[in-house]
Amino acid sequence: MKINLKIWRQSGPDAPGRLVDYSIDGIDQSQSFLEMLDTLNEKIIKDGGEPVAFESDCREGICGNCGLVINGVAHGEKGACTTCEVRMRSFQDGDTVTIEPFRAKAFPIIKDLVINRSAFDRIMAKGGYVAVNTGSAQDANLLPVHKDAAEAAMDSAACIGCGACVAACPNASASLFVGAKISQYTWLPQGQVERSTRALGMVKQMDAEGFGDCSNHAECEAACPKEISIANISRMRREYTKALFAEQGS
Amino acid sequence: MNISSLQPSSVLKKLLTGITGLSLVLFLIAHLAGNLTMFAGPEVFNAYARFLHHFMHGMFIRFAEFGLLAFFIVHIWSGISVQLSKRKARPSRYAYAGNAGGPSKKSLHSLNMAISGGIILLFVVVHLINFKYADHDAIGTMTLQDGTVAVNVYKLVVQTFQGSFLLVLFYMAAMAVLCSHLMHGIWSAFQSLGATRPSTIPFLHATGIAIAIALAVGFFLLPLMVYLMRGTFDADALPAAHAEHARNLLESVIRG
Numbered sequence: 001m002k003i004n005l006k007i008w009r010q011s012g013p014d015a016p017g018r019l020v021d022y023s024i025d026g027i028d029q030s031q032s033f034l035e036m037l038d039t040l041n042e043k044i045i046k047d048g049g050e051p052v053a054f055e056s057d058c059r060e061g062i063c064g065n066c067g068l069v070i071n072g073v074a075h076g077e078k079g080a081c082t083t084c085e086v087r088m089r090s091f092q093d094g095d096t097v098t099i100e101p102f103r104a105k106a107f108p109i110i111k112d113l114v115i116n117r118s119a120f121d122r123i124m125a126k127g128g129y130v131a132v133n134t135g136s137a138q139d140a141n142l143l144p145v146h147k148d149a150a151e152a153a154m155d156s157a158a159c160i161g162c163g164a165c166v167a168a169c170p171n172a173s174a175s176l177f178v179g180a181k182i183s184q185y186t187w188l189p190q191g192q193v194e195r196s197t198r199a200l201g202m203v204k205q206m207d208a209e210g211f212g213d214c215s216n217h218a219e220c221e222a223a224c225p226k227e228i229s230i231a232n233i234s235r236m237r238r239e240y241t242k243a244l245f246a247e248q249g250s
Numbered sequence: 251m252n253i254s255s256l257q258p259s260s261v262l263k264k265l266l267t268g269i270t271g272l273s274l275v276l277f278l279i280a281h282l283a284g285n286l287t288m289f290a291g292p293e294v295f296n297a298y299a300r301f302l303h304h305f306m307h308g309m310f311i312r313f314a315e316f317g318l319l320a321f322f323i324v325h326i327w328s329g330i331s332v333q334l335s336k337r338k339a340r341p342s343r344y345a346y347a348g349n350a351g352g353p354s355k356k357s358l359h360s361l362n363m364a365i366s367g368g369i370i371l372l373f374v375v376v377h378l379i380n381f382k383y384a385d386h387d388a389i390g391t392m393t394l395q396d397g398t399v400a401v402n403v404y405k406l407v408v409q410t411f412q413g414s415f416l417l418v419l420f421y422m423a424a425m426a427v428l429c430s431h432l433m434h435g436i437w438s439a440f441q442s443l444g445a446t447r448p449s450t451i452p453f454l455h456a457t458g459i460a461i462a463i464a465l466a467v468g469f470f471l472l473p474l475m476v477y478l479m480r481g482t483f484d485a486d487a488l489p490a491a492h493a494e495h496a497r498n499l500l501e502s503v504i505r506g
Contacts, residue, residue, distance in 0.1 A: 006345075006346075017342075019345055069344060071346060071348050072346040072348025073348040073349070073350050077348065077350070077351075079350060079351070079352050098345065098346040100344055100345060100346070103340055103344055104339060104340055105338060105339050105340065105341055168350055170336065170356065170361060171332070171339060171340075172336070173339070203259055204259060206260065207259050207260050210338065210339060211260075211339055212332075212336045212338070212339030212340065213264070213331070213332040213335045213336065214260065214264060215332060215336075215360060216434075216438040216441045217354065217355060217356040217360050217361070218354050218355040218356065219349070219350055219354045219355075219356040221352075221353045221354065222349075222350035222353050222354035223350040223354075229353075229451075230353075230441065230446075230451065231446060231447055233441070234441055234444045234445070234446040234447075235444065236261065236444075237261050237264060237443065237444035238444035240259075240262075241261075241265060241444060
């Protein structure tokens with residue numbers, strides 16, 4: 001099949017970018033979207049050009065590295081999958097596909113479609129972990145966790161930190177990511193010790209990174225490859241409000 | 251309380267937007283209920299207006315007006331702040347913007363909250379000039395059946411709406427915009443306050459839209475009906491005109 005592409009090309013962080021037209025023939029329907037881009041790059045290199053820079057690692061939807069805005073939707077219109085899980089069979093022969101990077105001030109473009117997501121790492125460094133010394137693994141039965149709580153914690157922890165929520169949000173807000181990361185610990189006994197400092201610290205860092213305010217569009221949930229619910233954002237707000245009134249050291 | 255964290259963070263701003271927004275919706279519900287007394291005639295409507303202005307020796311209305319003003323200011327401030335952060339957070343826009351669909355609640359209503367909010371603010375200014383800051387002395391008074399004297403607000407409302415169809419159109423358009431604002435605003439306030447669960451989000455979203463439509467239709471109807479039903483809404487209606495009309499009707503029915 002033949003695919004027409006409009007790809008965002010930008011040589012460096014401060015260089016001006018623009019959409020460049022490409023056309024590629026002989027694409028197999030069973031190829032993944034990233035394999036299609038690999039094929040394109042081989043062609044570009046053969047022609048002596050500069051290949052399109054894009055990021056990927058696991059190519060099985062768990063690492064959160066690949067993130068492209070395909071036809072205006074983060075990770076493409078299929079939903080509930082990462083860019084690497086998009087197959088070329090979801091396009092028609094002769095389709096024109098627009099590919100842009102995730103756009104947010106807090107995710108500066110490094111080159112072409114590659115962005116710097118270290119803002120997420122800095123948010124995680126403000127509380128996205130359990131700092132108390134837990135020693136070696138203890139008997140599992142010592143820490144009873146309700147089945148529903150375990151399920152809810154896992155639903156939040158399914159976040160792979162890809163940043164599609166930021167890319168999809170009309171305000172470039174990171175609320176779904178931060179909501180999920182705060183939420184996953186609220187359900188578990190290990191998360192209770194730093195519950196308040198976590199909520200306050202991570203929200204403060206989110207604001208400092210320059211992400212936008214949330215307007216409850218819920219577009220993030222729709223774009224999330226792991227289908228993380230905006231109920232996590234609601235929970236983040238409850239945690240934050242409780243933390244405002246909490247004593248120090250909790 | 252941790253005072254250092256009281257600087258308005260993005261989450262705190264949402265809490266303020268939600269609290270003030272929901273409070274303003276409660277005000278709208280009370281305001282609509284009050285407006286509907288227009289249909290009961292001048293006696294009831296003027297008595298209601300007089301009650302509002304004399305309740306707690308006039309302290310109630312002053313307290314309520316001050317509260318509304320404060321809530322409006324906070325709501326507008328947080329709304330503008332969200333808009334500004336949005337522009338800063340995404341300096342380069344997408345060449346092609348799509349919709350992810352599915353559970354997304356992104357709509358023309360949710361995307362244009364600042365515009366609809368601005369139009370509502372303009373409407374509120376016009377509305378206050380029309381009624382609150384109208385020349386109440388010139389409009390005259392009405393002696394109610396219990397002997398108390400009330401400003402004839404009924405006459406003011408009827409004259410204002412029957413005097414200009416353009417104004418009626420403006421009110422109706424403003425209520426359509428209010429409907430749009432609330433279609434996203436009501437459910438969004440619950441989400442902003444952290445008062446949602448995965449299971450309640452679809453219910454609150456649907457209920458918010460229903461309340462928005464009900465409120466807008468209620469407010470929408472009054473100016474239109476006052477304009478069209480000139481026989482029913484008479485600026486010079488006497489205090490007991492409606493009561494007398496009802497008695498006459500009853501007598502004619504009894505006489506057969």
